[in-house]
Amino acid sequence: MWTNYWNEYGLWAIKQQPNDDWIEDTELALDILEKRDALLHDCIFEPHQGDDYLAALWGARLILSALVMEKMEIAVVMTNSEAPSDKELASFSLELPHPFEIELWGGIADFDGVIKWREPIPFMDWQGNFKMHKAREYVPVEVGECHPMKIWTYLVQCGYLARYPYRWKQIVIFYLHESVRNEIFDKILSKIP
Numbered sequence: 001m002w003t004n005y006w007n008e009y010g011l012w013a014i015k016q017q018p019n020d021d022w023i024e025d026t027e028l029a030l031d032i033l034e035k036r037d038a039l040l041h042d043c044i045f046e047p048h049q050g051d052d053y054l055a056a057l058w059g060a061r062l063i064l065s066a067l068v069m070e071k072m073e074i075a076v077v078m079t080n081s082e083a084p085s086d087k088e089l090a091s092f093s094l095e096l097p098h099p100f101e102i103e104l105w106g107g108i109a110d111f112d113g114v115i116k117w118r119e120p121i122p123f124m125d126w127q128g129n130f131k132m133h134k135a136r137e138y139v140p141v142e143v144g145e146c147h148p149m150k151i152w153t154y155l156v157q158c159g160y161l162a163r164y165p166y167r168w169k170q171i172v173i174f175y176l177h178e179s180v181r182n183e184i185f186d187k188i189l190s191k192i193p
Helices: 005-015 021-036 038-044 053-064 086-091 148-158 178-190
Strands: 072-078 100-104 113-117 121-125 130-133 136-143 160-164 170-176
Touching (some): 005 148, 038 053, 038 148, 100 136, 148 160, 148 170, 148 178
Antiparallel strands (some): 160 170
């Protein structure tokens, strides 16, 4: 039987909380985000129907935390098509503007494909400042629905993750600054005996 580890991680973290006050706060933050930036909302909080709502909500809370949001940068890539369904991924062809390239395969790995760029591109932080990111040969892509715990985990492990949510013709590439990733790892490692 298949185990949804993203739900397991989220539910474990929820059990560590002293109360449920975080639920209403996180739902409010997501409502505000959806009104202000629907694309960003769908990139962060578009879990699969089978995902546990509270586990997914906890993942969104981690992404929306001040620690992460203040040190995250994004780049938006315009496409010529809405995101394909899971069944269409392997045969889906997508042209991206220069200098981007994408390979989608879906279903055979932890992520649905990779995006790369062959020259520096600008990323924007939450204050509206731009910073150039050097060429990359490998950034994981998640198409359509994605458990927020998975998004948070990829950002902490890899630094980058691209999201191509359903109904959108844009791919959002997220970058989480290395200092935040190190801080998160330090906190995790300090709890291991």
